[in-house]
Amino acid sequence: MSCEPWQCAEVAATKKAMSITKPEVAVSLIKRAARPILIVGSGAVERELEGRLLIDYLIDFAHASKVPVVATAHIVGEFMKRGFKPSGFMSAMDIGNRLVDPSWMGLDGKGPYDVVLFVALPYYMEAYILSGLMHFAPKLKTITLDNAFHPHASWSFPNSNVKVWSENLKVMTSKFEGGQ
C-alpha cells in the first residue's frame, strides 16, 4: 500500500514515480544534479514533525545542501523570520510555469534547472503542478520530499508517518557537507 498515491484517486497512467526507498537515494540524485532547486509550499509552517515545524527541517537541509529555495504563497516571511533568505519567492503556479519554459535561465540567470524538489504544497496542487512538469518539461527530474507519495513526480518518498519523515529529512541533511 505504501507506494499508492496519498490521495487515492490521484493515479498516474503510464508513467509513475519511482519510490525513494531510503533518503540516501534522494541525496545521490541531488548531488548528481547540476542545477537543483527546492520549492517550498505553505504547508511548511503547518506541518509539525516531532515537535518542530517542517520549515525548520527545510532550512537545515537548504543550509547543508546549498540547494536554492523558492518559497511559494506567503511563506517567504516565515523563512526570513528565521534568518533564512530564500533565493526567490513567487506563486506556485508562476514557478511551475517558468519551469516548463526551457529558455528560462533560472532565478540567478545562470541556466535552466535540471532537478526540482517539491515539498509542502497542498497535496492536490502539488500533484497537478507535477503533472504539468511531467508532460511539458519531460527533461526535468522532479523529486518530492513530502511524506505522501506523488505518482506524477519522477521520484517520490512513499507514504510515511511523521516520525519516519523527520528521520528522512535529518538523514538527508546530514549527508551533505554543510550538514555534518
Add this chain to the structure above:
Amino acid sequence: MTRKNVRVKIGEMKTNAGFIKNLELSVGKLVDDSWEEPMGPTPKPGLTTLRNWDLKLLNRYKPFYMPACDLCCLCTFGKCDLTAGKRGACGLTMAAQSSRIVLLACCIGAATHTAHSRHMVHHLIEKYGSRYPLDIGGLNIKVEAPITRLVCGIRPKTLGDLDEVLDYAENQITQALAVVHTGQEGNNLDFESKAFHVGMIDHVGMEVGDIAQVSTLDYPRADPEAPIVEMGIGTVDRSKPVIMAIGHNVVPSVGIIDYMKDNSLDDKLEVVGLCCTAHDITRYWDRGKIIGPISWQLRFIRGGFADVVVLDEQCVRTDASNEAERVKAPVIAASAKNCMGFKDRTNDPADDIVADLVSGKVPGVLILDPDKVGEVAVRVAQKIAPLRKRFNVLPEVNEVVELAKTCRHCNMCQRSCPQDLKVPEAIEAAEEGSLKKLNELYEFCIGCGRCEQICPVNIPIHSLIIKSAEKQLTQEICNCRAGRGAIQDVEIRNVGSPIVLGEIPGILAVVGCSNYPKGGKDVADICREFANRRFIVVTSGCAAMTAGAYKNEEGQTLYDEFSGEFAAGGILNVGSCVANSHIAGAAIKVANIFAKRPLRGNYEEIADYIYNRVGAVGLAWGAYSQKAAAIAAGFWRLGVPVLVGPHGSKYRRMLLGRADKKEDWDVYDARSGDKVNVGPAPEHLFQTVETKEEAMVFIAKLCIRPNDTWKGRSIKLSHYIDLNKRFYGTIPEDLHLFVRTPADIPMTMKDDILKILKGKNWKETIIPDPTLLPRMIRKKRK
C-alpha cells in the same frame, strides 16, 4: 430590436386592385431599429470573429497546463497515452487535449446557464406574455442589458425579445461544442479562443435569465438597500413544516410560495433554500430563508430539518433523493434536467400525488409543472411534518463512540478526503469518548461524503462530524443581503472616474462555489479587508452567503456592517449565479456610461477598454463547477483577471503572464501610435493562489492597470506594498515594473523605494492612453 415571426391577417379589404379576403402574411423577421446607436463591427460574433482579440490576450497570458489525466478516452481510437509529448491516434497533443477539456467544461457551463435561462424565459412568457416589459431598475437603469447589447447588438425591451438572444447563444454553444469532436481543432490556442467565446456566450445566457426573473418576479431592482434576509438553520422555525429547495432555478419555488400566499399559508410553513435557489427565493419573498451553500446538502438532509425536499437543477447532489429517503422526507424533482429516476406525475391529480408521497408509497415524484409542485410540496409538508417529527439519521453521542470503536485505523478516510482532514485522529479521539476533534473538522469539511465511501467498516463519518457540531449547526443564525441585481447607471457615473483613474483601488468580485480549502471564514476575512481598504466588493452565489456567515464583535455580519452600494467600501450581493452577469455588466457600463464608448456590437473595443482601465479582479475562492469555468472564461475575454483558491488548480490550466519578459508588456499609446511598455498590468488572467494571504496580495496587484493616473497608481501600490509587508514580511521585489514616474510612488515610502528602483536599473516612462488595438490609435485614424 429584431422581431421574429410577425403575422398579419386581413379578413376583408377593398383596394384599387380589388377585393381581398382572408389574406394571411407571415414575416420571418421585422427589423425595428428605433435604437439610434449605430451597429458596431461585431454583432453576434461567430466562433472566430473575435479570435484576434483572444490571441492578443493568449500570447500575453500563455496557458500553463496541468493535466488531470494522462490519457484521452473520448473516442474508440483510444485510450491514447498522451504522456510527455506523445500524440494520440488522431494526432492530438496533450496541450490541445488539455485546452479541449477546458473548452468542454466551458461549453457545459454555458449550456447550463443558457438552458436555465431558456427554461425561465419560456415559462415566464407563458405566464406573463411575450410583450411583458423588461424592467430591472426603473429610471435608474437605462442600459438594461449591457452584455446583450455589447455581444448581440440587440436592445431587448420585452420578455419576447430575449428569445432571439437565446437563439443566438444556443447556436454558438452548439458550434463551440462541435469543436471538441475528434479531428476538429488541433491547436491549443484555438481551443482556448473558443473557450473564451463560449465564456462570453455564458455571460449572455446569464444576463438573459436574470433580467427576465428580475423583471417579472418583483425582485429587488438594482437596489443598494435590498432587504437583509435571515440565513442559517437557526433562523428556521422548526415547529412549522419545512420545505427545502436545492438548486438554481427558482421557478418551482415560486410555485410553492405562490400557493402558500394564495391559500393564506405564508406564515404556516418555512421555505428554505440551499445554493442559488435560496438567493432567488429571498429575492422573491423576504420570508424565505437561505440555509447555506451548495456543499452543505448532506448535513441539512441528514439532520432531518426538511419535511419535503424539492430539487430543481444544477449542483444538486445526485444522491440527494437517496439521502432524503433515509430521513423519510419525500422528494419532488422539478426539473426536466434532473428527473432523479422518478415517475413523471405532472399530469396526475394533486390529491393522488400527495397521498402517495405522504403514505410513503413512493419516495419521490417528478413534477414538471411549477404550480403543481407548489401545491403538492405544501400539502405534503403539512401532512408529513407531524408524522416525521424531524426524523434524522444522525447517531446519538453514545452511538458515535461505539461506531468509532469499529475503526481499523487504515487512514483511508483521510486519503480520500479532498481536504486531507485528519479524520482518523478525530475518530480515535471519539473512540475515547471525546468528540472535540470531530467537531474541529466541521468548519473545514466540505460535506462530500468521500470518506464514507471508502471506509472499510462503513462508519458514517460525515454524520459523526455533523453530530459533533449539532449545536453549532442548529444555532447558525446570520444575515445575507438579498441579491440586489444590477448596478444603477448613476452608481456607475459616480465611480467611473475614480475607478478608471485608479483612485478607487479596485473592484473585487468574490464569487463562486463553496469548495473552500480551509472553511468559509477566509471569504469573509477577504471581503472585510478590501472593503476597509475602500475597494468595491461585489459578491454572488455561494460566496455571497459565506460572506454573511460570520459576525464581528458587535454581532454584525458584513452585510449589516457595510453599505450595499456600488461605491468605495461597499459590499454588495448581486444575487444568484446568473446575477454574475451584473458584475461583467458593471465593467461594461463603466466603458459605456462613464467613458461613452459605443456599446452596440462593439466587443473588442469595450474589452480593450476594460482590460486597460478598469481595475477589476474576480476571486472564486471555492470554485468547483463547470459553470464557474464558463463564468471565468467570460471574464478573461473581457480582460478581467480571475483568481481561484487552491482547489481551482484542478481546473488544470492557468493563464499566466511572465513579469520577467519585458517584451510581453507593450501597448500602443492611442494618442501617438507609439509602443509603450506598461509592465505586467495585470500580471495574470487566471491564477491559482495557495493561501488567503497570497490571495490578498494578488488581489491588490491584479487591480493595477496601464491607465492608472499617478495618483491612482500610488494608491494601488500603497495597498500592494502594505499587504506584502503584512503577509510576506517584505517589500515586493517587482515594484520597478509598476512604477512609471516618481509620482507613482506612495509619498511615505518615496526615499526607500527610489533606492530600490535605483538598484534595479529603473527608468522613468510615460503614462500612455493604452490600447492593444491598432485601430484605436487616433493619429493613424486621421
